[in-house]
Amino acid sequence: MDVSMNVNGQSQSHDVEPRTLLVHHIRENVGLTGTNIGCDTSSCGACTVHLNGQSVKSCTVLAVQASDSDITTIEGLAATAQADGSAIGEQNWHPMQEAFQQCHALQCGYCTPGMVMAATSFLQENPNPTEDEVRQGLEGNLCRCTGYHNIVKAVMSAAGGA
Amino acid sequence: MIPAAFDYKVAESAEQAIALLGEYGDEAKLLAGGHSLIPMMKFRLAAPAVLIDIARISDLSYIREADGHLAIGAMTKHIEVETSDVVAQHAPMLAHVAALVGDPAVRHRGTLGGTLAHSDPASDLPAAVLALGGTIIAHGPNGAREIAANEFFTGYFESVLAADEIITEVQIPTGTGAWNYQKFNRRAQDWSIVGVGVADGGKGISLVNMGSTPIRATAAEEALASGASAADAAALAAQGTTPPEDSNADAAYRTHLATVLTRRALEAAGVA
Numbered sequence: 001m002d003v004s005m006n007v008n009g010q011s012q013s014h015d016v017e018p019r020t021l022l023v024h025h026i027r028e029n030v031g032l033t034g035t036n037i038g039c040d041t042s043s044c045g046a047c048t049v050h051l052n053g054q055s056v057k058s059c060t061v062l063a064v065q066a067s068d069s070d071i072t073t074i075e076g077l078a079a080t081a082q083a084d085g086s087a088i089g090e091q092n093w094h095p096m097q098e099a100f101q102q103c104h105a106l107q108c109g110y111c112t113p114g115m116v117m118a119a120t121s122f123l124q125e126n127p128n129p130t131e132d133e134v135r136q137g138l139e140g141n142l143c144r145c146t147g148y149h150n151i152v153k154a155v156m157s158a159a160g161g162a
Numbered sequence: 163m164i165p166a167a168f169d170y171k172v173a174e175s176a177e178q179a180i181a182l183l184g185e186y187g188d189e190a191k192l193l194a195g196g197h198s199l200i201p202m203m204k205f206r207l208a209a210p211a212v213l214i215d216i217a218r219i220s221d222l223s224y225i226r227e228a229d230g231h232l233a234i235g236a237m238t239k240h241i242e243v244e245t246s247d248v249v250a251q252h253a254p255m256l257a258h259v260a261a262l263v264g265d266p267a268v269r270h271r272g273t274l275g276g277t278l279a280h281s282d283p284a285s286d287l288p289a290a291v292l293a294l295g296g297t298i299i300a301h302g303p304n305g306a307r308e309i310a311a312n313e314f315f316t317g318y319f320e321s322v323l324a325a326d327e328i329i330t331e332v333q334i335p336t337g338t339g340a341w342n343y344q345k346f347n348r349r350a351q352d353w354s355i356v357g358v359g360v361a362d363g364g365k366g367i368s369l370v371n372m373g374s375t376p377i378r379a380t381a382a383e384e385a386l387a388s389g390a391s392a393a394d395a396a397a398l399a400a401q402g403t404t405p406p407e408d409s410n411a412d413a414a415y416r417t418h419l420a421t422v423l424t425r426r427a428l429e430a431a432g433v434a
Contacts (some may be wrong), residue, residue, distance in 0.1 A: 003171065017167065017169035018167075018168055018169065018213070019164055019165045019166070019167055019168060019203075020164075021164065027259075028315075040163055040204070041163075041201060041204070042197065042201060042267075042268065045265070045267065048267055051270075054241070054270040055266060055267045055270060056267050056270055056271055057267045057268070060197055060200050060201060060271075061196065061200075061271070062170075062196065062200065064170050064215070065193075065196065065217065118266070118267065121266065121267075121270075122266060125241075125266070133410065137266060139350035139351050140264065140265025140266060140267050140268065140350075140351055141263045141265075150167065152325065
């Protein structure tokens with residue numbers, strides 16, 4: 001069936017099977033491969049994207065459920081910050097991306113797109129979190145390198161708390 | 163993992179969902195947030211021929227307080243229950259428990275009606291609704307009916323909901339007394355190995371993952387009502403339960419947990 005959605009500010013229409021997962025749709029039909037597939041069971045958060053501004057695990061959303069929605073993936077995050085004037089640094093990135101770079105909040109990098117998307121959604125809901133709240137807020141995102149320390153540091157830094 | 167193929171229908175209203183259920187019968191499943199159903203479909207534990215998407219029915223997403231109860235539309239998301247001032251004021255236990263479900267991304271999708279219809283004995287919110295003495299409003303082809311939460315759950319993933327019925331609203335009595343909720347697990351975002359909800363100063367005590375449904379700890383409730391201490395009542399919490407056994411815990415361990423967590427919950431709620 002025909003599924004239309006706005007992905008990173010661009011209108012995307014594709015003929016998809018109803019059983020197509022949003023993450024497969026984003027990667028294979030829209031062609032944006034920054035969103036990773038990790039566990040494929042809604043545990044690890046590697047596939048986190050924003051659906052109408054809120055973090056979701058795109059392995060557990062059907063593309064048809066996201067029809068007529070706004071999707072932001074890691075590729076479109078910097079542009080949202082540039083549009084609202086919050087982009088910073090030499091790369092003109094989203095503050096969370098800049099904080100991840102400054103705090104070296106990644107090791108292998110596989111969880112990073114999902115971490116960044118989950119963290120930006122979390123800060124929208126809780127702009128001034130404690131470190132413990134950051135850890136709770138990111139409980140749905142796993143880093144198999146166990147690099148949580150710098151990830152939490154980056155989120156605190158992006159929130160202006162460190 | 164990809165689900166088996168199905169037809170996708172969008173219901174714009176509860177009436178339309180009921181009509182579609184009537185048309186497709188047992189072949190169809192209602193799809194709300196999908197965070198229980200879609201994983202089951204990916205594992206091929208469920209393979210409905212038709213999915214009826216009810217998450218777009220905006221009429222079923224609301225939180226209102228009136229006539230001594232909180233009325234929450236079935237498609238209200240966990241995040242909305244968790245962050246609602248109205249819920250915080252009138253049924254704070256429900257807001258607290260909503261915030262314990264899964265993780266934020268799950269709570270952005272999961273719905274109160276969905277978790278009740280799924281009837282997982284390991285889920286937190288059904289047990290909270292049970293302890294709080296909630297009522298579930300279901301609509302079918304012959305209109306609406308009210309189902310007390312303690313008559314709703316019938317077995318593993320089973321409820322009294324008929325194949326052509328849809329949950330439209332959940333009602334929670336307001337102004338109930340002291341409460342506490344104990345969720346015991348070992349890892350982030352896991353289900354409760356055992357959970358205990360104490361509502362209304364101990365008048366409602368419910369257990370998570372202590373049988374095939376969320377269940378009331380009636381022996382403990384009755385002991386408290388007859389003047390037993392929190393510790394003595396808690397010792398009866400697992401009476402009549404048939405706890406499951408899995409890699410997390412055997413039945414004896416769950417039985418022990420139920421009594422310990424009930425005592426902790428009663429004490430934390432200030433029940434002497």
